[in-house]
Amino acid sequence: MNIQEYIESGIIELYVMNVLTEAEQAEVEVLARQYPDIQLEIEEVQSVLQMYAQAHAVTPRPELKDPILDKIQSSINKTEATEIPESTDINNIKNPSSLSLSALAPWLLAAGLAASTFYFYNRYEAVNKAQKECEETQSLNDQKNKKAVADVQQQLDILKSPDTKEISLKGLPISPSSIATIFWNADKKATYIAIRNLPKPPADKQYQLWAIVDKKPVSAGVLNYDLASLQSMKGFETAEAFAITLEPQGGSDAPTLDKMYVLGTP
Amino acid sequence: MAPILADENIIDLIRRKDTNGISLLYDKYSSALFGVILKVVGSREIAEEVLQDTITKAWRNFDSYDDKKGRLFTWLINIARNSAIDATRRKDYGRQNQEIEKVVNRVDEQHNTSLNPETIDMRKLAQTLPPEYQTLIDIIYFQGFTQAEAAEALSIPLGTVKTRLRAAILKLKEMF
Numbered sequence: 001m002n003i004q005e006y007i008e009s010g011i012i013e014l015y016v017m018n019v020l021t022e023a024e025q026a027e028v029e030v031l032a033r034q035y036p037d038i039q040l041e042i043e044e045v046q047s048v049l050q051m052y053a054q055a056h057a058v059t060p061r062p063e064l065k066d067p068i069l070d071k072i073q074s075s076i077n078k079t080e081a082t083e084i085p086e087s088t089d090i091n092n093i094k095n096p097s098s099l100s101l102s103a104l105a106p107w108l109l110a111a112g113l114a115a116s117t118f119y120f121y122n123r124y125e126a127v128n129k130a131q132k133e134c135e136e137t138q139s140l141n142d143q144k145n146k147k148a149v150a151d152v153q154q155q156l157d158i159l160k161s162p163d164t165k166e167i168s169l170k171g172l173p174i175s176p177s178s179i180a181t182i183f184w185n186a187d188k189k190a191t192y193i194a195i196r197n198l199p200k201p202p203a204d205k206q207y208q209l210w211a212i213v214d215k216k217p218v219s220a221g222v223l224n225y226d227l228a229s230l231q232s233m234k235g236f237e238t239a240e241a242f243a244i245t246l247e248p249q250g251g252s253d254a255p256t257l258d259k260m261y262v263l264g265t266p
Numbered sequence: 267m268a269p270i271l272a273d274e275n276i277i278d279l280i281r282r283k284d285t286n287g288i289s290l291l292y293d294k295y296s297s298a299l300f301g302v303i304l305k306v307v308g309s310r311e312i313a314e315e316v317l318q319d320t321i322t323k324a325w326r327n328f329d330s331y332d333d334k335k336g337r338l339f340t341w342l343i344n345i346a347r348n349s350a351i352d353a354t355r356r357k358d359y360g361r362q363n364q365e366i367e368k369v370v371n372r373v374d375e376q377h378n379t380s381l382n383p384e385t386i387d388m389r390k391l392a393q394t395l396p397p398e399y400q401t402l403i404d405i406i407y408f409q410g411f412t413q414a415e416a417a418e419a420l421s422i423p424l425g426t427v428k429t430r431l432r433a434a435i436l437k438l439k440e441m442f
Contacts, residue, residue: 009429010432013428013431013432014406014428016340018340019348019410019411019412043337045435046336046337047337048283049340049435049438050339050343051388052403053298053301053339053343053389053408055389056298057301058297059296060300060314060317067318069289069292071318072288072325073285103437138329215281216282217281254284257284257286
């Protein structure tokens with residue numbers, strides 16, 4: 001195929017002006033991927049035609065903008081309202097009337113036996129129970145301690161790992177003296193954060209950490225402001241940047257950009 | 267006026283469902299879109315409706331915009347043009363019934379109504395383009411005429427449409 005001839009034919013212009021049939025359009029797109037000259041020409045024609053359109057610009061009445069944005073905003077609110085999941089699934093609640101008497105009979109018998117032996121058994125049980133509780137508390141404490149030690153050990157291992165990156169998030173104009181440090185291990189999908197000098201959030205607000213992944217913000221969880229030590233956050237395999245914003249209690253689905261306090265890149 | 271943001275920032279904001287993005291898109295492109303819409307529908311009142319339609323459609327269907335395939339404005343002008351053509355059909359003065367000659371005349375008349383002071387220089391420049399080129403670009407790019415419709419409207423052979431369009435673009439490339 002003679003690319004120059006193809007370009008000179010005027011088909012690129014028709015493509016950019018969006019008047020080709022779907023088949024013709026697909027052909028141009030396939031060729032554009034194959035031949036950089038065609039892609040380049042598409043971009044140039046788009047650019048020239050954009051300028052031509054701008055040369056014919058007519059400014060709409062300024063009063064027109066707000067109603068359009070309001071309409072968009074209200075359509076968002078509507079979608080959000082309909083997206084709230086139902087709290088209980090009615091279909092999963094079992095129908096109590098399906099329990100028949102015959103099904104209950106063995107239980108009634110057992111209850112009768114238990115009642116008759118209750119008096120004699122009572123004293124023994126009280127002592128036994130106290131001892132059991134004591135043992136349980138101790139075993140629980142042991143478990144808790146073991147887990148805490150294991151967690152700290154795991155944190156230390158990750159922090160010491162040469163694969164862990166230390167990222168400084170620097171204060172933005174809203175709060176220049178704020179700092180946060182992130183320890184991020186992409187292989188282990190581990191993220192820890194320590195915050196410093198972030199202003200105390202109002203009672204109804206909470207700080208939230210975001211990772212920018214493929215140019216999109218992804219929540220890494222909300223921060224416990226009162227926790228002085230490292231906090232473990234959601235892990236990421238890739239991230240272009242990290243940032244903290246102030247959000248309503250419980251966090252948001254998307255960051256409030258004008259309430260961004262610190263930002264940093266790996 | 268708010269600073270004009272780069273397309274990629276606007277795209278990024280809208281993809282995050284941040285309405286600041288659509289506000290910035292409006293600031294940057296509403297005039298150019300309104301100019302095109304006005305050419306198609308010919309009435310300011312209807313053009314305002316169509317502009318609203320265009321912006322809300324752009325917001326709603328932003329997932330279908332592929333920045334690898336083309337510029338943001340190219341995508342927007344397609345929405346604007348299609349919405350405008352739909353509006354003319356809806357309002358019972360459809361292009362089908364409308365004499366093509368009248369449309370062409372309207373396009374020509376509007377070359378003389380300069381309305382946006384910011385683009386006045388570019389506008390003057392665009393008007394130095396030979397009239398037969400201007401008309402051809404306008405009816406295809408702004409009005410959405412097919413090759414065949416354009417050939418009929420301008421009484422030129424079908425094959426000439428493409429070659430003349432190419433010549434017009436080359437001329438514009440020199441100018442801008």
